[in-house]
Structures are given as structure tokens and as C-alpha cells.
Amino acid sequence: MGSSSDDDDDQQCSVDEIFELVADAQRRQILTYLIQNADRPIPLEALLEELMTQTDTSESDQPTEREHLLTRLHHLQLPKLADYGVIEYNESLQLISYIEQPRIETLLQSEHIASGGAENSTGDDHDS
Secondary structure, X not given: OOOXXXXXXXXXXXXXXHHXXXXXXXXXXXXXXXXXXXXXXXXXHHHHHHHHHOXXXXXXXXXXXXXXXXXXXXXXXXXXXXXXXXXXXXXXXXXXXXXXXXXXXXXXXXXXXXXXXXXXXXXOHHHO
């Protein structure tokens, strides 16, 4: 008999993988948004819009920042999250589906509480 709990454990990220994934502020923003909308696939455009609302850019810089962010999502962030089994990314349909990871959800919730639950926090405190 195959144990479904063994299958679930195989699909969960290790502690080291989780820390690597959440070490990046932008990935934390991506994961938080996907977790909040885990009941449906998210269009890449919706994720991009959400991340743009969290960036501090002037109106004149927005097209450049948007293109930079889209490139970063497409070539770095989404492939990394997919490689770790946290998301499924359908490039042809440009849809992102979150794959439940309770450890990541707990850690992000703890980080949200520790940061005072600040809305739209970028996590770039080290730049100050």
C-alpha cells in the first residue's frame, strides 16, 4: 500500500530549501500573493501587477521597471519556485498555480507577524 503521507513528505521542501526560497524579498512577496490566492491559478499579468504595486517607482520609470520585473519573474523567480516544487508554471498559458507547502506558509506567517503585519512591505530593510 502506498502511503499518501510519504508522498506528501516527498513533495515538501526541506528546511534548507525553504530558507533559500524565502531569503529573497521578492520571492516572499510572490509566495505570499500566491498563498493568498491558492484556490485558483494566477495569471502572470495579475502577479506582475501585484508586484508593481509594491515597488517604489515614479510614473516615468514604471514601463522600464515593469519590463525588468517581468524578465526577472520569467527567467529567475518562477523557474526557481517551480524547480523546488512550490509552484506549477504554465508558460504557454502564463498561469501560476501554488502547490501547498505548510512549512513555507507557517514561516511566511511568522515573518508577517514579526514585521508587524506591515502591508506592502518590500523586505528591503538592509538598504537603509
